[in-house]
Amino acid sequence: MELSTTLPVVWFLIIGFAIMMYVVLDGFVLGIGILTPFADDEAQQELMMNTAAPIWDGNETWLVMGGAGLMAAFPRAYALILSSLYLPVLAMLIALIFRGVAFEFRFRAHRSRRIWGVGFHAGSVVAAFAQGLMLGAIVEGMPAEGGKYLHGAFAWFSPFAVMTGMALVFGYGLLGATWLVLKTEGRPQRIARDLTRPLMLAVIAFMIMVSAWLPFLDSRLMDRWFAWPNFLYLSPLPVLTVVVAAWLWRAVLADREVAPFVLALSFFALGFLGLVAGMWPNIVPPDMSLWDAASPPSSQGFVLVGAAIMIPVVLFYTAYSYRVFRGKVRAGEGYH
Amino acid sequence: MTAEFLSRIQFGFVMSFHILFPAFTIGLASWLVFLEALWLRRRSEMLRDLYFFWLKVFAGSFGLGVVSGIVMSFQFGTNWAGLSTVAGNVLGPLLNYEVMTAFFLEATFLGVMLFGWNRVGHRTHFFATCMVALGTLISSFWILAANSWMQTPQGYAVVDGVIHATDWWAAIFNPSFPTRLVHMVLACFLSTALVIGGVAAWYLLRGIWQDKARLMLRCALGLVAVAAPLQIVVGDLSGLVVRAYQPAKLAAIEARWTTASSVPLTLFAWPDEQAERNDYALDVPHLGSLILTHSWDGEVQGLKDFPVADRPPVAAPFFSFRIMVGLGVLMLVLALAGVLLWWRRRLFEHRWYLRCWIAMMPAGFIALLTGWYTAEIGRQPWVVYGVMRTADAASTLAVSSVMTSLIVYFVTYMILFGFGSWYLFKVLRSGPEAAPPRFGFEATAARPLAVADDRREE
Numbered sequence: 001m002e003l004s005t006t007l008p009v010v011w012f013l014i015i016g017f018a019i020m021m022y023v024v025l026d027g028f029v030l031g032i033g034i035l036t037p038f039a040d041d042e043a044q045q046e047l048m049m050n051t052a053a054p055i056w057d058g059n060e061t062w063l064v065m066g067g068a069g070l071m072a073a074f075p076r077a078y079a080l081i082l083s084s085l086y087l088p089v090l091a092m093l094i095a096l097i098f099r100g101v102a103f104e105f106r107f108r109a110h111r112s113r114r115i116w117g118v119g120f121h122a123g124s125v126v127a128a129f130a131q132g133l134m135l136g137a138i139v140e141g142m143p144a145e146g147g148k149y150l151h152g153a154f155a156w157f158s159p160f161a162v163m164t165g166m167a168l169v170f171g172y173g174l175l176g177a178t179w180l181v182l183k184t185e186g187r188p189q190r191i192a193r194d195l196t197r198p199l200m201l202a203v204i205a206f207m208i209m210v211s212a213w214l215p216f217l218d219s220r221l222m223d224r225w226f227a228w229p230n231f232l233y234l235s236p237l238p239v240l241t242v243v244v245a246a247w248l249w250r251a252v253l254a255d256r257e258v259a260p261f262v263l264a265l266s267f268f269a270l271g272f273l274g275l276v277a278g279m280w281p282n283i284v285p286p287d288m289s290l291w292d293a294a295s296p297p298s299s300q301g302f303v304l305v306g307a308a309i310m311i312p313v314v315l316f317y318t319a320y321s322y323r324v325f326r327g328k329v330r331a332g333e334g335y336h
Numbered sequence: 337m338t339a340e341f342l343s344r345i346q347f348g349f350v351m352s353f354h355i356l357f358p359a360f361t362i363g364l365a366s367w368l369v370f371l372e373a374l375w376l377r378r379r380s381e382m383l384r385d386l387y388f389f390w391l392k393v394f395a396g397s398f399g400l401g402v403v404s405g406i407v408m409s410f411q412f413g414t415n416w417a418g419l420s421t422v423a424g425n426v427l428g429p430l431l432n433y434e435v436m437t438a439f440f441l442e443a444t445f446l447g448v449m450l451f452g453w454n455r456v457g458h459r460t461h462f463f464a465t466c467m468v469a470l471g472t473l474i475s476s477f478w479i480l481a482a483n484s485w486m487q488t489p490q491g492y493a494v495v496d497g498v499i500h501a502t503d504w505w506a507a508i509f510n511p512s513f514p515t516r517l518v519h520m521v522l523a524c525f526l527s528t529a530l531v532i533g534g535v536a537a538w539y540l541l542r543g544i545w546q547d548k549a550r551l552m553l554r555c556a557l558g559l560v561a562v563a564a565p566l567q568i569v570v571g572d573l574s575g576l577v578v579r580a581y582q583p584a585k586l587a588a589i590e591a592r593w594t595t596a597s598s599v600p601l602t603l604f605a606w607p608d609e610q611a612e613r614n615d616y617a618l619d620v621p622h623l624g625s626l627i628l629t630h631s632w633d634g635e636v637q638g639l640k641d642f643p644v645a646d647r648p649p650v651a652a653p654f655f656s657f658r659i660m661v662g663l664g665v666l667m668l669v670l671a672l673a674g675v676l677l678w679w680r681r682r683l684f685e686h687r688w689y690l691r692c693w694i695a696m697m698p699a700g701f702i703a704l705l706t707g708w709y710t711a712e713i714g715r716q717p718w719v720v721y722g723v724m725r726t727a728d729a730a731s732t733l734a735v736s737s738v739m740t741s742l743i744v745y746f747v748t749y750m751i752l753f754g755f756g757s758w759y760l761f762k763v764l765r766s767g768p769e770a771a772p773p774r775f776g777f778e779a780t781a782a783r784p785l786a787v788a789d790d791r792r793e794e
Contacts, residue, residue, distance in 0.1 A: 071420055
């Protein structure tokens, strides 16, 4: 097989992996921000933020990895997606700015403390919603000709994209709640536990709605899913999703601490895989395939050497840092 | 007003804002490595206090660098889709290497550095500090490689209007890369040293934190005394590369209109781009040739040799270059005066000299920005020199979209800059207080064994 045939597939998987890492890892940090209004007081909010303070920056770097990876391996898709989703991307970046600086500024502030609490929450909600919006718009399809988007500056705004936006806010909320169950104790853990069940119901409802809507989209994203014998090969995915959902539900009811977080992550990853399987072999539906968008083997091959070495190294020291900061986070513990 | 013009304003603005923070953190990270290494050797409380004090400054500046840096990584797609499509094959891989080798390293070990003091051993903590500093330097390697490739592209071929890399070694180690990398890293060290020295001078004048301030000022002076002369040499080498590969940029920097040998050095002038001449010029004969060509009557190309469509703007590179060089000379004078005073054991006695350090605090950053303006405006109208014009690089966007984003970025960054400066000022004002001792030393399962060994040492 030709390099120009296989390399884009490898890169599709790498970027898919990077985006999935971003979605689950920053997902739970954004989820914390989405849930901070449920805390009883400022001290609990601070505790919730402290559970993520040492690791949020590394988590967010997966977004940059996804962006830079897309530019390196699929420059045409990078250019098309970002320039046609100009305003949602702007909203996401500005929201991530306020969310990110809140970690540092809130700690330094006295009178302006509340501002950064609000900034952390609003930034998290808007970033999650904008990401869901972008996901919805891509899934719906971005018709382009000669690399230029055919629709206007607001074409991404559609009922479907608004729904995926809301779905992601609730989804990240679920990840955040299960993370807080894992990392806190006492009252904050109780709050997180009480939130987990309604959030789970909402996420399952959204998942069903999105799945039901997909076959009716112009991008015909789901054709692949229902074409025989694809459905047979792909069927483990929905089956596994249902199993994980049921398992998660039981783990939550049983007041388990670790299992809900791990299962919520798996649940998210499976949903993501389902979408990616539907998009294949397009990187931007309806008709930009990964081979159309790919950079030549001289570029993809060059970065692949680095990725093959560096991604395992990154995963190794990321795991190390999670190990250093394992265990429950307690009040008053550990800022520099 | 076109969307392309607004995109250029926006890129210049978000880039100028962003670059200040990485520049500061590149310098600060190495300073923290130095402080912690010294502390590991001597175990004096003073060094630990200083480490934690500058760590606070580092954390804030790193945070602002991260959030404004994420914006940068998306700008190429949102506003410069043309550039990404045509040059993404080269720029994308370089930026991706930056993420994989630098960003993850910095971001992950930053957590250990900021929050790990009570959770890992001293050596491990020092290792984390070193990894963060290494990350900042690796990051400057890749970003300078990418930018230098856009200045002096090599190792590529254009196929169907798209740039393909043919030789990565040549692309990365392109002609302007080595000097520009060293020039930039030195600029970061100088900017940081001037801030450290300025803060020290401020404490000395206020009569507080005397011992710590003396140590800081000595270190800062030592660094500036070495780096400022070195920077002038590297800047000169960088100028030779510009002359060889970007003659139109050099002509704009020096406001030379006609090609001539034994050209003067124009210290000041008012370049008139319409009339193609300089008004109110203050010239030093032969010095231009001497500096630019290293010979008494070397030839320097003039702007009239280039078609009008290929000429960069003149006033901006001309003036920003002069501000940069002027500040560089002031840094050299500051360092020489300091060395003289130090030699006479009067470094801390003269209040006027300490005031000079305070006045010079922003000098490094201003020189750094004006240096970048010289480099980036001077290479116009090209985005990839001689290959792709800036006008062809922009995304097709509605003017209203770019106007919206420009205003939103401006307002957001002003808020960040306002609050960020205020919090930084608060940290600096309270000074290097005693760092909190290691607390909570009851043995818990969550704590690595390494900590138990350190406990005996304390």
